[in-house]
Amino acid sequence: MNATPFNQHTHGGHTAYPDDHTFILAQPLIIRTAPEWTALTDPPQTLPAGSLVHYTNHIRTKMHSYIKLTTGYLPTADLRTHLQYGADSDPTTSLVPAIEPVLGHRYPLKGQFRLTQQRLDEHTAPSLTAPVLRTFKQGATIPYTAKLRTRHYGWLEVPHAAGNGYLPFLRYVAGIATYYGREKAGSKIVTRLIEPWTYDHNDRIRRHEDPRVPLRPTTEERSDFEHLASQIAKVAQPDAVLIGLINDTHFDSYNTEASAGTLRDLKAVSYFAKNYGLDAIVANGDLNDGVQTLDRTILDISRAVTALKLSETPFFITQGNHDDNSGFARYENGYRVGQVLTSQAALNLRNQHHSAQQIMPKTSGPAFYGKYRVSNSQISLILLDTFDIPDSAVDGYFKRNYDEAPTGLQWTGILQNIRHSRSRIRQAQADWFSQTMATLAPEEQVIVFTHDSIRSAVTDDAVGGFWTYDWFANNQQGAYAQVSSTLAAHRNQVISVMNGHTHVDDWSHDDGINWITTTCDAPDRRKTGHGQRKTATNSAWDVLVINPTQRRLSRFRYGWRDAAGSESRLRFALFGDGTDNRVPGLHEKLNKLRPAALTRNAILYNQKSKQTRQRWRGFRSNFDY
Structure with a gap:
């Protein structure tokens, strides 16, 4: 590292994050x-x-x-x-996950299972040779508190007053699962759920980063940092503000080598911020992947936040659709809210640290949004929550029915309160944003960060000339129109609107505003360049250099950058869009060939949300505003 950082004018100096017990x-x-x-x-x-x-x-x-x-x-x-x-919070306490095999691991989640087998024995242990406790007959509904997998069977943990029993509910033969019944979710019987071990490959991950230990750069990483710093030094003016930006890390200690490796990317951003000098860091949504049981998700979020604290720099984390674990609750736990990270828990994990408490308003109910003025500068960061959905449930399940109709697809709304299914800005947040923009100081310039696009869908098929197709943008609810019109009204003080979510680099200049999206940091979740290497790591994060006098935003990418490209509807139907790192098993492929009765909601969804040809413009470095 150079003896003197390129950014000696870091506004406000370092921010300490001491142990608060x-x-x-x-x-x-x-x-x-x-x-x-x-x-x-x-x-x-x-x-x-x-x-x-x-x-x-x-x-x-x-x-x-x-x-x-x-x-x-x-x-x-x-x-x-x-x-x-x-x-x-004790820095001497390890947060490195224990390497444990998938077979035999207990996945704590509650549910109900309806037996279709003629009869089935419950055992004292998850083994067919264990003593039998009792026998269930066809039609029985069995409550369970956890699931386990052995080599050939999936097991339900059934609670008793004196302990637990274990009931086999599926059998694997040559990779194909045969179920002995169906899951009961609310008033419905669900044919299948994704099993909780689907995204668990913990025993295959070779190395876990310790989030409490600062990055020790390799020779190649150090060279890349020096190159990045030299490029920034060429354009950064004395009044420049420098912001680290990383999004869609989808950090998961238990899934794949790539998902576990994004913790090193967070440590790399922190290392660069501390040793070269950044004014703030924004993790712009989907910090974690949200496909594990809640206990694992909470520990992973803590690991990610701990890595960001190494920066000794103000940092902020926006809400993404994966961050609250509602995807797990939806697909793996039958729409039950017990596996969802509540708003208060999210606040405790992501935004209790010193710098997050500096934004205004300090509390926003279930949503995290606000404004942070960079010290001794003209620049302010505005963070918005595009998944501004309150925690609510009926009888342990997600509340149904919309509060308002979406602006794009007119779906029937059975997924009302699942952040993993729709995007929303409530009126209170929109009113705060309008008031904040109306009271900006004359010299103040703002850069806006959201996970999902602020731009509303203009047709049922796509978002118009900008952005790849996105179900969330086509199903926005709440006061999006007010936020969009507020941005347009104050365009002269808006540097850009930054977001992620679509896992590809894209941009547009529309309504007098720069709209910029940053690709996914996780290399096995990008639409393009699947697994390809560009630097010492598979990273993809930015340093934003804002020169307020010149009114120019420059982006410098560490790692992978997307070129302009497209993907046809046919290719998407056959191979997906690259954003899901899960490889379907043989049994899953065979199940797709079986005819299934569709509900009215499913039929309407298939009619209205067909994937169109995706197009993106790729990475761009410089934007005037």
Whole structure:
């Protein structure tokens, strides 16, 4: 690294993130009266997953570690299995996930299973040779609290007053699954759910980064950093503001080598910010992938945030459609909300740190949005939440029915409160944005960050001349029109609107505004360049250089950049668009050949959301505003 960073005018200096002695629960935990596993409070006092607690000190026993609260003791980890019950702010506590095999792992999730087999035995352990507890007959509905997989069977954990029983619910033969019944989701019987081990390849991942240890760049990485810094130094003026931008990391410690590797990219952004000098970092949505059980998702979010704290730079995380785990709840848990990361839990995990507390408004109900003025500059960052959907449920399931009609496709709205299915800006956020833009200082210039596009769909097939096809943009709800018109009214003070979500580099200059999207950081989730290498890593993140006097935005990419391209509807139908790294198994391909009865909603969805030819303009470096 050079002796002097190129950006010696970093506005506001470094931001420290000290240990604040907090612990965020990854699963429900019962408070103890003493640091002993059996010393439960009477009656038991259970804290839900996502809760944030403050503690005074740690206590270690032979089997567990505990923290001391004002109300008692809370277990934090099993020292025998290295299972972590939550995320500790203590920098000496490891956050590296334990390598554990998929076979035999317990996936905690609740559900109900309707038996179609004539009869089925429940066992004392997940093995057909274990003693039989009882026998269920065809038509029985069986509640379960977890799923497990052995080599040839999938198992349900069935609760009893004295313990748990285990019931086989599917059998694998040559990779093809045969089910012994159907999942019950609300008032419906669902033919199939995606099983929770589908995205679990933890035992195949060769290396996990430690999020608490700063990046130690390889020789090639160091050379790339030096090159990036030299390019930035050529254009950065004395009043320039520099922002690190990374989005769609889809970080997942348990899925693929690439999904686990994006934690190193977050550490790389932090390293560059700290050692070369950035004014802020924005992780613009889909920080995590949201395809694991809630306990794993909470730990992964904590790992990602910990990596960003290494930057000692103000950083902000916008809401993406994957971030709240509602995709897992929808596809793998039958529309139950028990696996969803609540708004309060998301606030505890992503936005309790010092710099996030500086944005205004400091609290926004379920949404995280606000404005951050870069110290001693004309530049402000505005962060909007395009998945501004409150937590709500009926009988443990997602609430149905729309509050308002979407602007694009007129679907029937069974996915009302699932962030993984639609985009929304509520009126309170839109009013705040209108007021904020109306009261900007005359010299103030703003750059807006959202995960999904602000631009509304103009036809049922695409978003017009800009942006690849996107179901979310074609199903926007709420006050999008107000936000769009506010941007247009104040275009002279808008540097650009930045977003991701579509996993491809694209841009447009429309309505007098620069609309820019950044490709996906995860290399196995991009529409183009699947797995190709451009630098020492498969990264794709930017440094934005804003020169307010020149009124110019320059983008410098570390890693992969997309060229202009397109994808036909036929290619999409046959091979997908590259944004899903899951390879369908043989049984899944065969299931697609079987005729299935479609509901009215499914028929309407297929008619209205057909994929059109996708086009994108690729990466562009410079934008005047």
